[in-house]
Amino acid sequence: MRTALTVLGVIIGVASVVIMVSLGIGLNQLMLEMYSSYGDMTTISIFSNARYSDSGSDSDPMYLTDEVMEQFKHLDHVTGVSPMLSCYALFKQGVYETSIDITGVSQEYLEKIPLGQGQAPKEGDPMKLIYGNSVIQWFRNSKTGKGYWDTMELPDVDFMDKPMFVIFDMDAYYQSQGGGENAPKPPKKYMVETAGVVEGGVDDYNSYAYSVYTEIEGLKAQLKKIFKKKPIPNQPTNKKGKPYPYFIYDNAVVFVDDMANVTEVQKVINDMGYQANSQMEWIEQSQQTYDIIQLVLGGIGAISLFVAAIGIANTMMMSIYERTKEIGVIKVLGCDMGNIRNMFLMESGFIGFLGGVIGLMISFGVSYAMNNFLGLGQAMMGVEGDISRIPLWLAASGVVFAVFVGMAAGFFPSLRAMKLSPLAAIRNE
Amino acid sequence: MGEGKKTDALEDKVCQGSDSDPLKKRTPIIEVKNLYKIYKVGETKVYALGGVDFTMYRGEFCAIVGPSGSGKSTLLNMLAGLEKPSKGEIVIDKVHIEKMKENELVAFRRKRVGFIFQSYNLLKTLNAVENVALPLSFRGMPRKKRNEIARKYLKLVGLEKQMDHMANAMSGGQQQRVGIARALAVKPRIIFADEPTGNLDSKTTMEILKLMRKIVREQEQTLVMVTHDNHLASYADRQFHIVDGKIFKIEECHHHQEEEIEG
Numbered sequence: 161m162r163t164a165l166t167v168l169g170v171i172i173g174v175a176s177v178v179i180m181v182s183l184g185i186g187l188n189q190l191m192l193e194m195y196s197s198y199g200d201m202t203t204i205s206i207f208s209n210a211r212y213s214d215s216g217s218d219s220d221p222m223y224l225t226d227e228v229m230e231q232f233k234h235l236d237h238v239t240g241v242s243p244m245l246s247c248y249a250l251f252k253q254g255v256y257e258t259s260i261d262i263t264g265v266s267q268e269y270l271e272k273i274p275l276g277q278g279q280a281p282k283e284g285d286p287m288k289l290i291y292g293n294s295v296i297q298w299f300r301n302s303k304t305g306k307g308y309w310d311t312m313e314l315p316d317v318d319f320m321d322k323p324m325f326v327i328f329d330m331d332a333y334y335q336s337q338g339g340g341e342n343a344p345k346p347p348k349k350y351m352v353e354t355a356g357v358v359e360g361g362v363d364d365y366n367s368y369a370y371s372v373y374t375e376i377e378g379l380k381a382q383l384k385k386i387f388k389k390k391p392i393p394n395q396p397t398n399k400k401g402k403p404y405p406y407f408i409y410d411n412a413v414v415f416v417d418d419m420a421n422v423t424e425v426q427k428v429i430n431d432m433g434y435q436a437n438s439q440m441e442w443i444e445q446s447q448q449t450y451d452i453i454q455l456v457l458g459g460i461g462a463i464s465l466f467v468a469a470i471g472i473a474n475t476m477m478m479s480i481y482e483r484t485k486e487i488g489v490i491k492v493l494g495c496d497m498g499n500i501r502n503m504f505l506m507e508s509g510f511i512g513f514l515g516g517v518i519g520l521m522i523s524f525g526v527s528y529a530m531n532n533f534l535g536l537g538q539a540m541m542g543v544e545g546d547i548s549r550i551p552l553w554l555a556a557s558g559v560v561f562a563v564f565v566g567m568a569a570g571f572f573p574s575l576r577a578m579k580l581s582p583l584a585a586i587r588n589e
Numbered sequence: 590m591g592e593g594k595k596t597d598a599l600e601d602k603v604c605q606g607s608d609s610d611p612l613k614k615r616t617p618i619i620e621v622k623n624l625y626k627i628y629k630v631g632e633t634k635v636y637a638l639g640g641v642d643f644t645m646y647r648g649e650f651c652a653i654v655g656p657s658g659s660g661k662s663t664l665l666n667m668l669a670g671l672e673k674p675s676k677g678e679i680v681i682d683k684v685h686i687e688k689m690k691e692n693e694l695v696a697f698r699r700k701r702v703g704f705i706f707q708s709y710n711l712l713k714t715l716n717a718v719e720n721v722a723l724p725l726s727f728r729g730m731p732r733k734k735r736n737e738i739a740r741k742y743l744k745l746v747g748l749e750k751q752m753d754h755m756a757n758a759m760s761g762g763q764q765q766r767v768g769i770a771r772a773l774a775v776k777p778r779i780i781f782a783d784e785p786t787g788n789l790d791s792k793t794t795m796e797i798l799k800l801m802r803k804i805v806r807e808q809e810q811t812l813v814m815v816t817h818d819n820h821l822a823s824y825a826d827r828q829f830h831i832v833d834g835k836i837f838k839i840e841e842c843h844h845h846q847e848e849e850i851e852g
């Protein structure tokens with residue numbers, strides 16, 4: 161009975177430690193999931209300071225060019241590089257139209273985009289587009305001038321099965337729309353095939369949701385073809401106002417092999433003189449906060465385990481007190497002192513083990529209940545997911561720790577048992 | 590002592606005040622020299638033992654007799670290494686035990702000493718066989734072998750039928766027989782018994798006493814028994830009379846072997 165109560169103490173102690181730590185882990189991972197939904201955590205975005213604020217120096221500004229991409233590619237831990245080049249274009253299907261950026265990215269980048277429909281274009285394919293799952297919201301009816309945001313009705317645009325027409329030369333387009341008699345002919349419309357649409361519903365946010373992507377080499381070729389000798393919009397010019405003979409990218413992304421190396425690579429790129437950003441910065445900051453939360457939660461649990469340890473020590477003392485005579489007898493009969501100590505250590509260790517195992521089972525139950533019935537994850541983080549997570553290492557170390565606490569609590573009582581005088585056995589009461 | 594009359598014939602013996610027997614060549618097994626035990630109670634010193642010298646021999650049945658508080662138990666406990674002497678030497682089987690550390694003493698008891706308690710001190714959670722086998726288990730003997738030996742000794746003390754009884758499901762006399770079997774099972778050189786019959790009626794007392802003497806004789810073991818009863822002491826080969834922590838006299842008794850065994 162007394163042992164059962166002691167075990168109960170350990171059960172509560174272990175369960176509270178495990179649950180508290182599992183909450184800490186859950187919060188931390190929820191946060192990671194939240195960030196990863198904003199974008200891949202192993203990518204670093206790079207901007208050039210020179211892109212918009214032209215410095216007065218004589219040397220060429222630090223533009224992001226193919227040459228620079230090549231440098232990035234050879235950095236340690238970098239698995240891939242994608243330049244990003246965007247061009248503003250008009251999309252038309254039936255009465256619906258919208259103007260939005262097309263972003264040219266590398267083949268590698270395209271293949272990372274999770275598609276709900278269609279397939280990523282293969283290398284060497286003609287220019288094909290990947291639409292974000294929310295892009296459809298931008299389209300408006302050119303007759304009524306009303307769009308999704310006015311009517312809250314999804315425009316009747318079909319990326320996959322109906323042809324989409326794209327106008328790249330926006331200047332020419334505006335001039336033609338300007339009205340008047342000498343308005344020029346509207347520029348040429350191109351029919352561009354759709355490769356796929358990003359995974360997710362119209363309202364599901366992800367980092368690709370509102371963009372249109374295409375393979376960058378195809379885009380570059382297309383732009384050269386359209387603008388010929390004219391300067392390509394958005395491309396900077398040199399001191400004499402002439403465009404450069406090569407493309408200058410708005411920004412770029414670098415893929416890193418592991419989350420752990422992101423910060424390091426980011427630093428190298430920053431030192432090269434570019435502006436590098438990644439999710440890791442934010443994660444590291446919040447990670448520190450969550451580490452503290454976890455420490456506090458674990459501490460609360462540890463207190464109850466500590467109380468349980470005192471309970472074990474007390475039970476062991478009582479049990480040794482009760483068995484003084486028995487201990488004396490076996491000592492007179494020649495039982496090794498070490499054996500006596502081990503006997504009690506085993507007993508208290510077993511109390512710890514039993515409490516640990518049952519406590520762990522209860523933790524799993526509570527954790528399951530919190531995850532499935534309370535929806536705490538949603539409430540606290542605004543992300544769907546399990547708020548309490550018990551990884552294998554936590555389960556294992558929970559039990560090991562309980563055994564350890566049991567043995568530690570039983571250590572001094574067992575030393576006492578070992579040192580008990582055998583005379584106690586002989587004394588008659 | 591109404592029952593005692595039957596055994597009167599046994600007391601046909603010769604008791605002498607001397608402590609030497611020139612007829613037998615005897616090997617000493619316990620040698621005690623100038624042994625003191627002083628308890629400090631507050632400021633005052635209690636001389637539980639005040640300078641004791643004697644020798645006990647192999648195969649001997651020795652009784653330590655004396656009034657209550659004379660220091661009998663104190664002496665026995667020191668001989669068995671349960672208590673440290675304040676001064677003096679105890680040599681058992683040529684080994685000085687007064688200098689031993691506690692774990693050495695435990696090992697010493699495990700190897701050479703059997704102990705019979707006044708209050709039996711069987712472990713309640715074990716049955717007769719397991720109780721007897723317990724000290725064998727401390728020697729690391731495998732279970733099958735030690736249970737076999739335990740059964741053999743239980744048979745020897747006449748408990749064939751009670752082998753599987755739990756310790757507290759037995760009468761005092763039966764429990765003490767288990768206690769004796771437990772002391773004998775390890776085949777010790779010396780068996781110490783502190784008032785082994787103190788809690789038993791006189792009939793059972795005689796049975797137990799004779800049983801102990803018979804077995805010890807057969808196996809050439811030394812039995813040291815503490816008692817405050819002069820009559821019981823007279824069954825021993827030698828009686829060590831203690832008064833106030835000093836040996837008052839050593840009495841030697843010669844018994845007629847045949848009659849003893851009959852009884």
Ligand SMILES: Nc1ncnc2c1ncn2[C@@H]1O[C@H](COP(=O)(O)OP(=O)(O)OP(=O)(O)O)[C@@H](O)[C@H]1O
Pocket residue numbers: 628629630635636637655656657658659660661662663664817
């Ligand atoms: N732990 C102790 N502390 C103080 N004095 C003690 C202690 N143990 C024994 N004594 C004293 O030592 C003396 C001898 O005690 P001991 O137990 O040896 O007597 P005994 O001859 O066995 O008596 P009994 O026949 O009543 O068992 C007694 O005066 C007792 O009060």
Ligand SMILES: [Mg+2]
Pocket residue numbers: 661662663
């Ligand atoms: Mg006594």
